[in-house]
Amino acid sequence: MKNEQTIGGISFNTEYVSGITEDQFVEKYLKHAKKHNLMSRKTDAEKATILKEYYGQLKPKAQPEEKQAVSKQTTAGKGDK
Amino acid sequence: MATLNAVFCGAGSGNMGIGDCNFDPDLLVGAIAIPRGTVYAASQLVDFRATLQAQAINNSYSLRAHIFGGFLELDDQSEEAQEWTSGYGRKYFTRDEVYSWGFRYLDGGMCQHKNMLNFKGRERQFDWLFFDASYNIIGTDRTDANGITGFGGVNLTQFYPYNWKPKTGSEPTRYMVGFTLANARQLNENLSFISVDFDPYSDIDQVQDVKLQPVSDPVVDADGDINIGITSSCGAGNLVQIYGATIANVARFVATNSQTGGAVTITSVTIAGSGESQYLAFNFDDTDTDYPTAGQYLTLTMASVSVLATAGLSYFEAMPIQLEVL
Numbered sequence: 001m002k003n004e005q006t007i008g009g010i011s012f013n014t015e016y017v018s019g020i021t022e023d024q025f026v027e028k029y030l031k032h033a034k035k036h037n038l039m040s041r042k043t044d045a046e047k048a049t050i051l052k053e054y055y056g057q058l059k060p061k062a063q064p065e066e067k068q069a070v071s072k073q074t075t076a077g078k079g080d081k
Numbered sequence: 082m083a084t085l086n087a088v089f090c091g092a093g094s095g096n097m098g099i100g101d102c103n104f105d106p107d108l109l110v111g112a113i114a115i116p117r118g119t120v121y122a123a124s125q126l127v128d129f130r131a132t133l134q135a136q137a138i139n140n141s142y143s144l145r146a147h148i149f150g151g152f153l154e155l156d157d158q159s160e161e162a163q164e165w166t167s168g169y170g171r172k173y174f175t176r177d178e179v180y181s182w183g184f185r186y187l188d189g190g191m192c193q194h195k196n197m198l199n200f201k202g203r204e205r206q207f208d209w210l211f212f213d214a215s216y217n218i219i220g221t222d223r224t225d226a227n228g229i230t231g232f233g234g235v236n237l238t239q240f241y242p243y244n245w246k247p248k249t250g251s252e253p254t255r256y257m258v259g260f261t262l263a264n265a266r267q268l269n270e271n272l273s274f275i276s277v278d279f280d281p282y283s284d285i286d287q288v289q290d291v292k293l294q295p296v297s298d299p300v301v302d303a304d305g306d307i308n309i310g311i312t313s314s315c316g317a318g319n320l321v322q323i324y325g326a327t328i329a330n331v332a333r334f335v336a337t338n339s340q341t342g343g344a345v346t347i348t349s350v351t352i353a354g355s356g357e358s359q360y361l362a363f364n365f366d367d368t369d370t371d372y373p374t375a376g377q378y379l380t381l382t383m384a385s386v387s388v389l390a391t392a393g394l395s396y397f398e399a400m401p402i403q404l405e406v407l
Contacts, residue, residue, distance in 0.1 A: 004332045011330040011350045016366055028364075029349075031304060036353040036362045 007054050009038070017058040025055045104274060107213035109184070111150030111282045112260065113234070114200065114207035116143060120223040120231040129218070130279045137287050138396045140385040147207075149197065149258065150282025151188030156257065158183055177269075180262040183243070187253055192315035194256050197242040208234025209260065212281050219274045221267035232273050236263035288386055290314035291399040296360045301379065301406045305367040308353060309381065310360040314400070321352060321359040327393050329361055332384065336365060339378035339403050343371030378403045 003015040136146035223233025239261040246255035296308040346366035383399035
Protein backbone atom coordinates (compact mmCIF):
# COMPACT_ATOMS: atom_id res chain seq x y z
CA MET A 1 0.00 0.00 0.00
CA LYS A 2 1.45 3.33 -1.08
CA ASN A 3 0.08 5.32 1.80
CA GLU A 4 0.96 3.04 4.69
CA GLN A 5 4.11 3.03 6.71
CA THR A 6 4.95 1.22 9.92
CA ILE A 7 7.25 3.02 12.33
CA GLY A 8 7.88 2.04 15.94
CA GLY A 9 5.30 -0.75 15.72
CA ILE A 10 2.51 1.56 14.57
CA SER A 11 1.03 1.20 11.10
CA PHE A 12 0.21 4.75 9.97
CA ASN A 13 -2.02 5.94 7.16
CA THR A 14 0.42 8.42 5.60
CA GLU A 15 -2.29 10.11 3.58
CA TYR A 16 -4.04 10.98 6.81
CA VAL A 17 -0.78 12.13 8.41
CA SER A 18 -0.02 14.41 5.47
CA GLY A 19 -3.26 16.24 6.17
CA ILE A 20 -2.52 17.16 9.78
CA THR A 21 0.11 19.38 11.39
CA GLU A 22 3.03 18.13 13.42
CA ASP A 23 1.42 19.48 16.60
CA GLN A 24 -1.83 17.65 15.89
CA PHE A 25 0.10 14.47 15.17
CA VAL A 26 2.13 14.69 18.37
CA GLU A 27 -0.92 15.46 20.48
CA LYS A 28 -2.92 12.60 18.97
CA TYR A 29 -0.22 9.96 19.27
CA LEU A 30 1.01 11.10 22.68
CA LYS A 31 -2.48 10.30 23.88
CA HIS A 32 -2.42 7.04 21.91
CA ALA A 33 0.96 6.04 23.40
CA LYS A 34 -0.29 6.65 26.94
CA LYS A 35 -3.49 4.72 26.32
CA HIS A 36 -1.66 1.69 25.00
CA ASN A 37 1.40 1.91 27.21
CA LEU A 38 3.75 2.52 24.28
CA MET A 39 7.23 3.93 24.91
CA SER A 40 6.40 3.49 28.58
CA ARG A 41 9.91 4.19 29.82
CA LYS A 42 10.12 7.55 28.08
CA THR A 43 9.05 10.87 29.49
CA ASP A 44 6.36 12.83 27.69
CA ALA A 45 9.02 15.15 26.31
CA GLU A 46 11.03 12.22 24.98
CA LYS A 47 7.92 10.69 23.47
CA ALA A 48 7.06 13.97 21.77
CA THR A 49 10.56 14.13 20.27
CA ILE A 50 10.23 10.60 18.94
CA LEU A 51 6.78 11.36 17.52
CA LYS A 52 8.14 14.45 15.76
CA GLU A 53 10.74 12.18 14.14
CA TYR A 54 7.96 9.82 13.07
CA TYR A 55 6.02 12.73 11.61
CA GLY A 56 9.08 13.83 9.69
CA GLN A 57 9.42 10.39 8.18
CA LEU A 58 5.73 10.00 7.39
CA LYS A 59 4.91 13.42 5.99
CA PRO A 60 6.95 13.17 2.75
CA LYS A 61 5.38 9.80 1.91
CA ALA A 62 2.24 11.37 0.53
CA GLN A 63 3.10 14.20 -1.84
CA PRO A 64 0.28 16.46 -3.08
CA GLU A 65 0.17 14.83 -6.56
CA GLU A 66 0.00 11.39 -5.02
CA LYS A 67 -2.68 12.46 -2.58
CA GLN A 68 -4.89 13.51 -5.47
CA ALA A 69 -4.40 10.18 -7.18
CA VAL A 70 -5.26 8.04 -4.19
CA SER A 71 -8.89 8.01 -3.24
CA LYS A 72 -10.07 7.59 0.33
CA GLN A 73 -11.56 4.24 -0.60
CA THR A 74 -8.27 2.75 -1.65
CA THR A 75 -6.63 4.04 1.50
CA ALA A 76 -7.95 1.08 3.40
CA GLY A 77 -8.07 -1.39 0.53
CA LYS A 78 -11.74 -0.82 0.02
CA GLY A 79 -11.54 -0.88 -3.74
CA ASP A 80 -11.06 -4.61 -3.62
CA LYS A 81 -14.04 -5.39 -1.48
CA MET B 82 -35.59 -30.64 -29.93
CA ALA B 83 -39.20 -31.32 -29.12
CA THR B 84 -41.66 -32.43 -31.79
CA LEU B 85 -45.42 -31.99 -31.43
CA ASN B 86 -47.32 -35.19 -30.64
CA ALA B 87 -44.17 -37.31 -30.87
CA VAL B 88 -42.75 -39.34 -28.01
CA PHE B 89 -38.96 -39.49 -27.85
CA CYS B 90 -38.01 -43.14 -27.63
CA GLY B 91 -34.28 -42.74 -28.15
CA ALA B 92 -34.42 -44.98 -31.17
CA GLY B 93 -31.28 -45.36 -33.21
CA SER B 94 -28.77 -45.16 -30.39
CA GLY B 95 -27.44 -47.44 -27.69
CA ASN B 96 -25.00 -50.27 -28.20
CA MET B 97 -23.47 -52.56 -25.63
CA GLY B 98 -19.83 -52.68 -26.67
CA ILE B 99 -17.26 -51.45 -24.14
CA GLY B 100 -13.60 -50.52 -24.33
CA ASP B 101 -10.70 -51.77 -22.26
CA CYS B 102 -10.46 -48.82 -19.91
CA ASN B 103 -13.59 -48.22 -17.88
CA PHE B 104 -14.66 -45.89 -15.17
CA ASP B 105 -15.88 -47.44 -11.94
CA PRO B 106 -16.34 -44.96 -9.09
CA ASP B 107 -14.18 -45.63 -6.04
CA LEU B 108 -15.16 -44.89 -2.43
CA LEU B 109 -16.74 -41.45 -2.20
CA VAL B 110 -14.57 -39.37 0.13
CA GLY B 111 -15.74 -35.82 -0.41
CA ALA B 112 -18.05 -33.30 -2.04
CA ILE B 113 -17.66 -29.86 -3.57
CA ALA B 114 -20.31 -27.16 -3.42
CA ILE B 115 -20.06 -24.97 -6.49
CA PRO B 116 -22.16 -21.92 -7.31
CA ARG B 117 -25.56 -22.88 -8.70
CA GLY B 118 -25.53 -23.12 -12.46
CA THR B 119 -21.78 -23.51 -12.83
CA VAL B 120 -20.84 -25.14 -16.13
CA TYR B 121 -17.15 -25.87 -16.53
CA ALA B 122 -16.09 -25.51 -20.14
CA ALA B 123 -13.53 -27.87 -21.61
CA SER B 124 -10.85 -25.18 -21.31
CA GLN B 125 -11.47 -25.00 -17.55
CA LEU B 126 -11.03 -28.73 -17.17
CA VAL B 127 -7.53 -28.79 -18.70
CA ASP B 128 -6.02 -27.61 -15.41
CA PHE B 129 -8.92 -28.27 -13.08
CA ARG B 130 -6.72 -27.87 -10.02
CA ALA B 131 -6.07 -24.25 -10.97
CA THR B 132 -9.74 -23.74 -11.82
CA LEU B 133 -10.92 -25.14 -8.51
CA GLN B 134 -8.25 -23.33 -6.51
CA ALA B 135 -9.23 -20.01 -8.04
CA GLN B 136 -12.88 -20.73 -7.27
CA ALA B 137 -12.16 -21.75 -3.68
CA ILE B 138 -10.54 -18.41 -2.87
CA ASN B 139 -12.67 -16.16 -5.05
CA ASN B 140 -13.16 -12.73 -3.46
CA SER B 141 -16.85 -12.95 -4.19
CA TYR B 142 -18.63 -15.36 -1.89
CA SER B 143 -21.33 -16.01 -4.47
CA LEU B 144 -18.70 -17.32 -6.91
CA ARG B 145 -16.78 -19.39 -4.39
CA ALA B 146 -16.49 -23.20 -4.24
CA HIS B 147 -16.41 -25.05 -0.92
CA ILE B 148 -14.82 -28.43 -0.42
CA PHE B 149 -16.07 -30.99 2.07
CA GLY B 150 -13.80 -33.96 2.61
CA GLY B 151 -12.35 -36.57 4.87
CA PHE B 152 -15.40 -38.81 4.53
CA LEU B 153 -14.71 -42.09 6.33
CA GLU B 154 -17.71 -44.23 5.63
CA LEU B 155 -20.99 -44.25 3.79
CA ASP B 156 -24.30 -44.79 5.44
CA ASP B 157 -26.47 -45.44 2.40
CA GLN B 158 -29.97 -44.32 3.27
CA SER B 159 -31.20 -44.30 -0.32
CA GLU B 160 -34.77 -45.23 -1.06
CA GLU B 161 -34.93 -48.38 -3.12
CA ALA B 162 -36.60 -48.27 -6.53
CA GLN B 163 -40.33 -48.79 -6.17
CA GLU B 164 -41.71 -51.97 -7.65
CA TRP B 165 -45.34 -52.87 -8.24
CA THR B 166 -46.54 -56.43 -8.62
CA SER B 167 -49.60 -56.84 -10.78
CA GLY B 168 -52.45 -59.10 -9.82
CA TYR B 169 -51.19 -61.64 -12.33
CA GLY B 170 -47.72 -61.56 -10.82
CA ARG B 171 -45.77 -59.45 -13.28
CA LYS B 172 -43.50 -56.85 -11.71
CA TYR B 173 -42.92 -53.29 -12.91
CA PHE B 174 -40.70 -50.53 -11.57
CA THR B 175 -42.77 -47.43 -10.93
CA ARG B 176 -40.03 -45.06 -9.89
CA ASP B 177 -36.26 -44.88 -9.65
CA GLU B 178 -34.16 -45.14 -6.56
CA VAL B 179 -33.63 -41.84 -4.66
CA TYR B 180 -30.08 -41.31 -3.52
CA SER B 181 -29.63 -40.34 0.08
CA TRP B 182 -26.12 -40.67 1.44
CA GLY B 183 -24.76 -40.04 4.89
CA PHE B 184 -21.01 -39.67 5.26
CA ARG B 185 -19.19 -39.85 8.52
CA TYR B 186 -16.12 -37.67 9.08
CA LEU B 187 -13.72 -36.73 11.86
CA ASP B 188 -11.32 -34.21 10.29
CA GLY B 189 -11.76 -30.77 11.76
CA GLY B 190 -14.04 -32.06 14.50
CA MET B 191 -16.45 -29.52 15.87
CA CYS B 192 -15.00 -26.74 13.66
CA GLN B 193 -15.85 -28.71 10.55
CA HIS B 194 -19.25 -29.58 11.98
CA LYS B 195 -20.04 -25.92 12.64
CA ASN B 196 -18.76 -24.93 9.19
CA MET B 197 -21.08 -27.52 7.66
CA LEU B 198 -24.05 -26.22 9.63
CA ASN B 199 -23.59 -22.90 7.82
CA PHE B 200 -24.63 -24.66 4.61
CA LYS B 201 -27.80 -26.20 6.02
CA GLY B 202 -30.94 -25.07 4.20
CA ARG B 203 -28.99 -23.47 1.34
CA GLU B 204 -29.39 -26.30 -1.18
CA ARG B 205 -30.56 -23.95 -3.92
CA GLN B 206 -27.42 -21.81 -3.74
CA PHE B 207 -25.13 -24.61 -4.86
CA ASP B 208 -24.67 -27.52 -7.22
CA TRP B 209 -22.60 -30.41 -5.97
CA LEU B 210 -19.74 -32.54 -7.21
CA PHE B 211 -18.55 -35.67 -5.41
CA PHE B 212 -15.04 -37.05 -5.50
CA ASP B 213 -13.75 -40.52 -4.85
CA ALA B 214 -10.61 -42.01 -3.35
CA SER B 215 -9.05 -42.33 -6.81
CA TYR B 216 -9.34 -38.59 -7.52
CA ASN B 217 -12.30 -38.91 -9.84
CA ILE B 218 -14.61 -35.93 -9.60
CA ILE B 219 -18.14 -36.92 -10.39
CA GLY B 220 -20.87 -34.60 -11.61
CA THR B 221 -23.32 -34.35 -14.42
CA ASP B 222 -23.70 -33.03 -17.96
CA ARG B 223 -24.64 -29.39 -17.90
CA THR B 224 -25.50 -27.09 -20.74
CA ASP B 225 -24.32 -23.50 -20.65
CA ALA B 226 -26.21 -20.43 -21.83
CA ASN B 227 -24.94 -20.99 -25.37
CA GLY B 228 -26.17 -24.55 -25.48
CA ILE B 229 -22.69 -26.02 -25.14
CA THR B 230 -22.46 -29.08 -22.93
CA GLY B 231 -19.93 -28.94 -20.13
CA PHE B 232 -19.32 -30.39 -16.70
CA GLY B 233 -21.44 -29.36 -13.72
CA GLY B 234 -22.77 -30.37 -10.36
CA VAL B 235 -25.87 -32.25 -9.33
CA ASN B 236 -28.77 -30.76 -7.39
CA LEU B 237 -29.64 -31.65 -3.83
CA THR B 238 -33.00 -31.54 -2.16
CA GLN B 239 -31.31 -31.65 1.21
CA PHE B 240 -27.89 -31.06 2.69
CA TYR B 241 -28.12 -32.16 6.26
CA PRO B 242 -25.36 -32.09 8.89
CA TYR B 243 -26.63 -34.38 11.65
CA ASN B 244 -26.29 -33.43 15.29
CA TRP B 245 -23.02 -34.78 16.59
CA LYS B 246 -23.00 -37.71 18.98
CA PRO B 247 -20.52 -38.08 21.86
CA LYS B 248 -17.64 -40.49 21.65
CA THR B 249 -17.97 -43.77 23.47
CA GLY B 250 -15.33 -46.13 24.76
CA SER B 251 -15.39 -47.89 21.42
CA GLU B 252 -16.15 -45.11 18.90
CA PRO B 253 -14.93 -41.56 18.34
CA THR B 254 -17.30 -38.60 18.27
CA ARG B 255 -19.85 -39.15 15.55
CA TYR B 256 -20.02 -36.42 12.93
CA MET B 257 -22.15 -37.09 9.91
CA VAL B 258 -23.41 -35.13 6.94
CA GLY B 259 -26.25 -36.20 4.66
CA PHE B 260 -26.87 -35.51 0.98
CA THR B 261 -30.21 -36.23 -0.66
CA LEU B 262 -30.01 -35.89 -4.43
CA ALA B 263 -32.82 -34.27 -6.33
CA ASN B 264 -32.58 -36.37 -9.43
CA ALA B 265 -30.84 -39.74 -9.71
CA ARG B 266 -30.75 -39.35 -13.49
CA GLN B 267 -28.05 -36.68 -13.06
CA LEU B 268 -25.72 -39.35 -11.71
CA ASN B 269 -26.82 -42.10 -14.05
CA GLU B 270 -27.86 -41.27 -17.61
CA ASN B 271 -26.19 -37.85 -17.38
CA LEU B 272 -23.22 -38.69 -15.20
CA SER B 273 -20.00 -36.93 -16.11
CA PHE B 274 -16.64 -37.24 -14.44
CA ILE B 275 -13.10 -36.02 -14.68
CA SER B 276 -10.04 -37.83 -13.38
CA VAL B 277 -7.57 -35.47 -11.78
CA ASP B 278 -4.13 -35.83 -10.24
CA PHE B 279 -4.79 -34.04 -6.97
CA ASP B 280 -6.86 -34.50 -3.85
CA PRO B 281 -9.48 -31.74 -3.85
CA TYR B 282 -9.75 -31.85 -0.06
CA SER B 283 -6.09 -31.67 0.90
CA ASP B 284 -4.54 -29.95 -2.10
CA ILE B 285 -6.91 -27.03 -2.51
CA ASP B 286 -6.59 -24.14 -0.05
CA GLN B 287 -9.82 -22.77 1.31
CA VAL B 288 -10.87 -19.57 3.02
CA GLN B 289 -11.05 -19.48 6.81
CA ASP B 290 -13.43 -17.23 8.71
CA VAL B 291 -11.84 -14.62 10.92
CA LYS B 292 -13.57 -13.14 13.92
CA LEU B 293 -13.06 -9.51 14.96
CA GLN B 294 -14.08 -8.84 18.53
CA PRO B 295 -13.74 -5.83 20.81
CA VAL B 296 -11.29 -6.66 23.58
CA SER B 297 -13.02 -4.84 26.40
CA ASP B 298 -15.15 -1.81 25.69
CA PRO B 299 -17.29 -2.57 22.62
CA VAL B 300 -17.52 1.10 21.62
CA VAL B 301 -15.24 3.44 19.71
CA ASP B 302 -14.25 6.07 22.28
CA ALA B 303 -14.30 9.84 21.90
CA ASP B 304 -10.71 9.80 20.52
CA GLY B 305 -11.71 7.35 17.77
CA ASP B 306 -9.94 4.44 19.50
CA ILE B 307 -11.02 0.85 19.96
CA ASN B 308 -9.15 -2.37 20.74
CA ILE B 309 -9.98 -5.39 18.60
CA GLY B 310 -8.92 -9.00 19.04
CA ILE B 311 -8.55 -11.03 15.84
CA THR B 312 -8.97 -14.78 15.99
CA SER B 313 -9.65 -17.62 13.62
CA SER B 314 -13.36 -18.23 13.86
CA CYS B 315 -13.06 -21.74 15.16
CA GLY B 316 -10.33 -22.70 17.57
CA ALA B 317 -9.76 -19.04 18.43
CA GLY B 318 -6.10 -18.93 17.33
CA ASN B 319 -4.89 -15.39 18.01
CA LEU B 320 -3.98 -14.07 14.55
CA VAL B 321 -2.32 -10.95 15.97
CA GLN B 322 0.10 -13.13 17.88
CA ILE B 323 0.63 -15.42 14.88
CA TYR B 324 0.96 -12.81 12.12
CA GLY B 325 2.20 -9.73 14.04
CA ALA B 326 3.07 -6.79 11.79
CA THR B 327 1.70 -8.60 8.73
CA ILE B 328 -1.81 -8.19 10.08
CA ALA B 329 -1.20 -5.01 12.10
CA ASN B 330 -1.46 -2.76 9.09
CA VAL B 331 -4.06 -0.16 8.15
CA ALA B 332 -4.17 -1.62 4.64
CA ARG B 333 -5.55 -4.92 5.90
CA PHE B 334 -8.78 -3.39 7.21
CA VAL B 335 -11.78 -1.56 5.90
CA ALA B 336 -14.03 0.76 7.90
CA THR B 337 -17.31 2.23 6.72
CA ASN B 338 -20.15 4.22 8.16
CA SER B 339 -22.79 1.55 8.87
CA GLN B 340 -25.63 3.83 7.80
CA THR B 341 -24.25 5.53 4.71
CA GLY B 342 -21.61 3.03 3.61
CA GLY B 343 -19.12 5.89 3.27
CA ALA B 344 -15.48 4.96 3.83
CA VAL B 345 -14.04 5.95 7.19
CA THR B 346 -10.28 6.53 7.33
CA ILE B 347 -8.33 4.24 9.62
CA THR B 348 -5.49 6.48 10.78
CA SER B 349 -3.35 3.87 12.55
CA VAL B 350 -3.21 0.31 13.81
CA THR B 351 -0.95 -0.75 16.68
CA ILE B 352 -0.20 -4.11 18.26
CA ALA B 353 -0.99 -3.92 21.97
CA GLY B 354 -1.14 -6.41 24.83
CA SER B 355 1.22 -9.33 25.08
CA GLY B 356 1.50 -13.01 24.19
CA GLU B 357 -1.79 -14.75 23.64
CA SER B 358 -3.60 -11.60 24.71
CA GLN B 359 -2.27 -9.45 21.88
CA TYR B 360 -4.81 -7.33 20.06
CA LEU B 361 -4.89 -4.39 17.66
CA ALA B 362 -5.50 -0.83 18.80
CA PHE B 363 -7.37 0.95 16.01
CA ASN B 364 -7.70 4.67 15.60
CA PHE B 365 -10.23 6.16 13.21
CA ASP B 366 -10.22 9.69 11.83
CA ASP B 367 -13.02 11.33 13.79
CA THR B 368 -12.77 14.40 11.54
CA ASP B 369 -13.62 12.31 8.48
CA THR B 370 -16.90 13.53 6.96
CA ASP B 371 -18.07 9.91 6.86
CA TYR B 372 -17.28 9.29 10.52
CA PRO B 373 -20.53 8.31 12.30
CA THR B 374 -22.13 10.75 14.70
CA ALA B 375 -22.27 9.81 18.39
CA GLY B 376 -24.56 6.86 18.98
CA GLN B 377 -24.28 5.68 15.37
CA TYR B 378 -22.22 2.74 14.16
CA LEU B 379 -19.23 2.05 12.02
CA THR B 380 -18.57 -1.29 10.35
CA LEU B 381 -15.11 -2.80 10.54
CA THR B 382 -13.95 -5.72 8.47
CA MET B 383 -10.82 -6.92 6.74
CA ALA B 384 -9.75 -6.36 3.15
CA SER B 385 -10.69 -8.89 0.47
CA VAL B 386 -9.34 -12.44 0.38
CA SER B 387 -6.94 -11.56 -2.45
CA VAL B 388 -5.63 -8.37 -0.81
CA LEU B 389 -4.91 -10.29 2.39
CA ALA B 390 -3.31 -13.15 0.46
CA THR B 391 -1.02 -10.74 -1.40
CA ALA B 392 0.09 -9.46 2.00
CA GLY B 393 0.89 -12.98 3.18
CA LEU B 394 -2.37 -13.77 4.96
CA SER B 395 -3.67 -16.82 3.10
CA TYR B 396 -6.63 -17.28 3.05
CA PHE B 397 -8.90 -15.37 5.36
CA GLU B 398 -12.21 -13.56 5.30
CA ALA B 399 -13.47 -11.52 8.21
CA MET B 400 -17.05 -11.31 9.35
CA PRO B 401 -17.83 -7.56 9.59
CA ILE B 402 -18.64 -6.14 13.03
CA GLN B 403 -20.57 -3.06 13.91
CA LEU B 404 -19.13 -0.74 16.52
CA GLU B 405 -20.98 2.04 18.26
CA VAL B 406 -19.23 5.39 18.23
CA LEU B 407 -19.22 7.63 21.30
